[in-house]
Amino acid sequence: MNRVTIAILALLAPIAMCAQGVKIEFFTPSVVHVVKYPGQPVTPESKVIIAKPQEVKLTRKGSTTSSSELTVKLDEKTCCITFLDAKGKVLLREKSHTFTPLNQTFTLDKGEAIYGLGTIQNGKMNRRGEHKRMEQSNLEDFQNVIQSIKGWGLYWDNYAPTQFDDDARGMSLTSEAGDVIDYYFMYGGSADGVIAQMRFLSGDVPMFPLWTYGFWQSKERYKTAAETESIVDKYRELQVPLDGIIQDWQYWGSNYLWNAMDFLAEDFANGKQLIKNVHQKHAHFMISIWASFGPQTQQFRELDAKGLLLPIETWPQSGISHVWPPIMEYPSGVKVYDAFSPEARAIYWKYLKKLYDYGTDAWWMDSTDPDFFNPKESDYQHPVTGGTWRSLRNAFPLETVRGIYQAQRKDDRGKRIFIMTRSSFAGQQHYGSNMWSGDVASSWEMLRNQIPAGLSFTLTGNPNFNTDIGGFFCGSYNTKGSGSAPKNPQFQELYVRWMQYGLFCPVFRSHGADAPREIWQFGEPGTPVYQSIKNLIDFRYRLIPYLYSTASQVTNNNFSYMRPLFSDFAADKKVWDMTDEFMFGRSILACPIVEAQYTQEKIIKEDAMTGWNRKEVTGESAEQADWTETKTATKYLPKGANWYDFWTGKLYKGGQNVVLTTRFDQVPMFVRAGSIVPLGPVMQYVGEKPWDNLEIRIYPGADAEFSLYEDEGDGYNYEQGYYSNIIFTWTDRTRTLHISARQGGYKGMLLDRKFTLVLPDGTTKTIDYNGNQVTVKL
Structure with a gap:
C-alpha cells in the first residue's frame, strides 16, 4: 500500500x-x-x-x-x-x-x-x-x-x-x-x-472561440429565415459590430414538432442555406435546442420506445403555439428526455448532428433546468437512469450539457464548443458552457440583482455568466402599443445601463421578448440612445485583447472574469457584501450605474410564467429625458490600491467613496494602479482587422505585469501548445516597460507588429516589435 x-x-x-x-x-x-x-x-x-x-x-x-x-x-x-x-x-x-x-x-x-x-x-x-x-x-x-x-x-x-x-x-x-x-x-x-x-x-474551463467575445443579437424570436438574415445585413449596413446571431425556437414548426432539431417550419424552408449566408456575412450562427420533444418528432418516438422520456409537465403545455395562456384542452404532449441515460444522450446527439452538419456554430440549450410545472410526488419518485427524478433532479443541466460537449469533441471539426444554457450544476464549467440567468423581468431591481447573482455563480467555480441585456420581459414599457418599449425613455435608460453592465460579462448579448432590441429600434444613427449603444459595442471590441488574455488565465490559472471585490481586497470589510461593483479581470473595476437617473424607476414584479401573458399597458405615457445632462454617482474604491478613472486618467486613493460626474453614454470604470491593459481596434467582426498595432495602456503607481495571449481563435490546437504569450512588465521605480520575447507560436500568428504605449497623462510612444525582447523607458 x-x-x-x-x-x-x-x-x-x-x-x-x-x-x-x-x-x-x-x-x-x-x-x-x-x-x-x-x-x-x-x-x-x-x-x-x-x-x-x-x-x-x-x-x-x-x-x-x-x-x-x-x-x-x-x-x-x-x-x-x-x-x-x-x-x-x-x-x-x-x-x-x-x-x-x-x-x-x-x-x-x-x-x-x-x-x-x-x-x-x-x-x-x-x-x-x-x-x-x-x-x-x-x-x-x-x-x-x-x-x-x-x-x-x-x-x-x-x-x-x-x-x-x-x-x-x-x-x-x-x-x-x-x-x-x-x-x-x-x-x-x-x-x-x-x-x-x-x-x-x-474540471478546468476550456477556451471558447475568440468570436464569442464579440456582440450577439437575438430576440424572442425571428420568425422567418429572411428576418434572421436581414438582421445581420442591417448591422453590416449600419457598420455596427456583430459576431453572433441567434435563432430562437419554433423554426421547427408546431409545438407537436417541438425541438425536432430541423428547419421544418414553412418560413425556414432552407435552414442550411440560411447558415451559409450568415457565414458569408462574417457572422456566426447559434440555434435554440431544448431538453424535451414533441410527440410527432423522431426523437420522441425513439426515446419513448426505449422508456427514456419523463412524465413531468413541461414547457410548452399546449400544442397551440400562438395563444396564451395555454389551451389545456389541446395538450402539447411534450416530454423531457432522460439525460442521465448514456443511450438517451447518444440519441439526442444523433438527431442534433443534422444541425451540426448544416454548419451551426453554437448551441442555445434552453430549459436545461428543465421546466417542471405542477410537480407531484409521483413525478419525484419516477425512476430515471441511476436513481429517481428526486435524487438526481439538480444534476440534469450538467448531464445534458456534458452529453453535447463530449459528443461534439468526438466529432471535432475545428470548432470549439460553445453552449449557452439556462441552467447549471457544479462542474459544468468543464463542458464548454456559459449560463444565462433566465427569463428575467425588465426592471431596475432585476438589473441590480444580476450583479450579485453572476458573482455568486462565479464563486462556485463556473466563470461564464451572462444575462438578457435589458431584461427578457419588457412588455410593461410598451406604452405606445406592442413593441414600442425601445421608444420609451424609461426602457431606453434601463437598456443602456444594462448594456453597460453587460460590457463586463464574458458574453455580451442583447435578447428579450415583447419588443425587438436591435440598435436601430432605439433611434436613428447619431441620436443619443443609438449612439450610446453603438459606442458600447465599439468599446467591447476594443476590450477583446484584454478579455481574451483573461480567458487564457481562466483556462490555465483558474482566474475568473467577474470577481467580487473581496476576491482581491478581502482585508477591506466594506467590500464583503458589495453588490454594485466588481473586478473585471485583474485590473478593471466595473462600477455600472444601476439606478435610474434620467427617468422614473419603474417597479415591475414578474416571474418567468406570468411574464408570458402579454399584458396591455394603459394609463401611462412615456416621459421625456435629456440624455445630454450630466449626473452624479457615488462609488467606492477598495482599500489596498490606488485607482485611475479610465475615462479621465484622474488618480484616486483607495479606501474612499468618490462622487463622480456621470454621463448617459459612459459607464464608470477604474483601473488599478500597477496595471497594463491592451486595447484593440474597433472592427465589424472578430478577425476583420489584425491586432498589428494594439494600444498598451500602462497605469503607474506600482509594478505591473500582463501576459498578452493569442492563438488561432478557434479549434483545440491550443491544448497541444499552439499559442503565444508576450509578457509586458512595468517597473514603477524606473518607469521602464520590458516586453519579453514572444513565447510559443501558432499557425498564422503575427511576426511583426507595433505597440502604441499610452500613459494616463497622455504620454504616447509607438514601438516596433518582431518577437524579440524590447525595453522602453517612459
Whole structure:
C-alpha cells in the first residue's frame, strides 16, 4: 500500500464510539472528502468529481490526521469533524448530522461571511441568514458550492433538491434524497484558491472561440429565415459590430414538432442555406435546442420506445403555439428526455448532428433546468437512469450539457464548443458552457440583482455568466402599443445601463421578448440612445485583447472574469457584501450605474410564467429625458490600491467613496494602479482587422505585469501548445516597460507588429516589435 492508503484507512472504518461510519479521505493536502454512512461502508460514485486522490503525506495522532495544509479532528463520541489550517486555526466545525432527513449542520464564526450556492435572485452576496430551497428553475440555479471569507470552501455532493439554512442553529444542508452524507472540504486561503480547488475536483474551463467575445443579437424570436438574415445585413449596413446571431425556437414548426432539431417550419424552408449566408456575412450562427420533444418528432418516438422520456409537465403545455395562456384542452404532449441515460444522450446527439452538419456554430440549450410545472410526488419518485427524478433532479443541466460537449469533441471539426444554457450544476464549467440567468423581468431591481447573482455563480467555480441585456420581459414599457418599449425613455435608460453592465460579462448579448432590441429600434444613427449603444459595442471590441488574455488565465490559472471585490481586497470589510461593483479581470473595476437617473424607476414584479401573458399597458405615457445632462454617482474604491478613472486618467486613493460626474453614454470604470491593459481596434467582426498595432495602456503607481495571449481563435490546437504569450512588465521605480520575447507560436500568428504605449497623462510612444525582447523607458 502507498502512504495515502495507509493513512486514510485508519479513518475508513467506523470509529468504535461513533453511531455511524465516517470516511475521511485526503484528495490533496488541502482537499478532504468526507462520507458518513449509517450502515455498511459506502463509496458513492460522483457525477461531478473527476479528480482522483493524489498521494498525500499524512500524520496521525489518535483521531487527528494532518497534511501539510490541513488538520482534521474527529470527535469519536459525536462523529463531528473540525477542520483547522496548518497553524491550528479553526476553519470550520461540524455541529451535528442526521440521515433521516439527510442533514449536515456546521458552526460558523460570528460575522463570518459566506458566499456562492448559485444564481439566487435576491440581490445579496453574503449568504448569512439565508433560507433557500435549492431546486433548479428558470431564474435560479444551484451548484451546492459555498465558500467563506476565511478561505475555505465546501461542495455538497448531492443532486436532490436541498434546503440551505443559516441561522442561530448553524449553517445546514438538508437534501430530500440520498443514503449518505457526502461532501468535499477545500482550503484555498482565498476566493481564487477555493475556485482553483473546485476546478481541480470537477474540471478546468476550456477556451471558447475568440468570436464569442464579440456582440450577439437575438430576440424572442425571428420568425422567418429572411428576418434572421436581414438582421445581420442591417448591422453590416449600419457598420455596427456583430459576431453572433441567434435563432430562437419554433423554426421547427408546431409545438407537436417541438425541438425536432430541423428547419421544418414553412418560413425556414432552407435552414442550411440560411447558415451559409450568415457565414458569408462574417457572422456566426447559434440555434435554440431544448431538453424535451414533441410527440410527432423522431426523437420522441425513439426515446419513448426505449422508456427514456419523463412524465413531468413541461414547457410548452399546449400544442397551440400562438395563444396564451395555454389551451389545456389541446395538450402539447411534450416530454423531457432522460439525460442521465448514456443511450438517451447518444440519441439526442444523433438527431442534433443534422444541425451540426448544416454548419451551426453554437448551441442555445434552453430549459436545461428543465421546466417542471405542477410537480407531484409521483413525478419525484419516477425512476430515471441511476436513481429517481428526486435524487438526481439538480444534476440534469450538467448531464445534458456534458452529453453535447463530449459528443461534439468526438466529432471535432475545428470548432470549439460553445453552449449557452439556462441552467447549471457544479462542474459544468468543464463542458464548454456559459449560463444565462433566465427569463428575467425588465426592471431596475432585476438589473441590480444580476450583479450579485453572476458573482455568486462565479464563486462556485463556473466563470461564464451572462444575462438578457435589458431584461427578457419588457412588455410593461410598451406604452405606445406592442413593441414600442425601445421608444420609451424609461426602457431606453434601463437598456443602456444594462448594456453597460453587460460590457463586463464574458458574453455580451442583447435578447428579450415583447419588443425587438436591435440598435436601430432605439433611434436613428447619431441620436443619443443609438449612439450610446453603438459606442458600447465599439468599446467591447476594443476590450477583446484584454478579455481574451483573461480567458487564457481562466483556462490555465483558474482566474475568473467577474470577481467580487473581496476576491482581491478581502482585508477591506466594506467590500464583503458589495453588490454594485466588481473586478473585471485583474485590473478593471466595473462600477455600472444601476439606478435610474434620467427617468422614473419603474417597479415591475414578474416571474418567468406570468411574464408570458402579454399584458396591455394603459394609463401611462412615456416621459421625456435629456440624455445630454450630466449626473452624479457615488462609488467606492477598495482599500489596498490606488485607482485611475479610465475615462479621465484622474488618480484616486483607495479606501474612499468618490462622487463622480456621470454621463448617459459612459459607464464608470477604474483601473488599478500597477496595471497594463491592451486595447484593440474597433472592427465589424472578430478577425476583420489584425491586432498589428494594439494600444498598451500602462497605469503607474506600482509594478505591473500582463501576459498578452493569442492563438488561432478557434479549434483545440491550443491544448497541444499552439499559442503565444508576450509578457509586458512595468517597473514603477524606473518607469521602464520590458516586453519579453514572444513565447510559443501558432499557425498564422503575427511576426511583426507595433505597440502604441499610452500613459494616463497622455504620454504616447509607438514601438516596433518582431518577437524579440524590447525595453522602453517612459
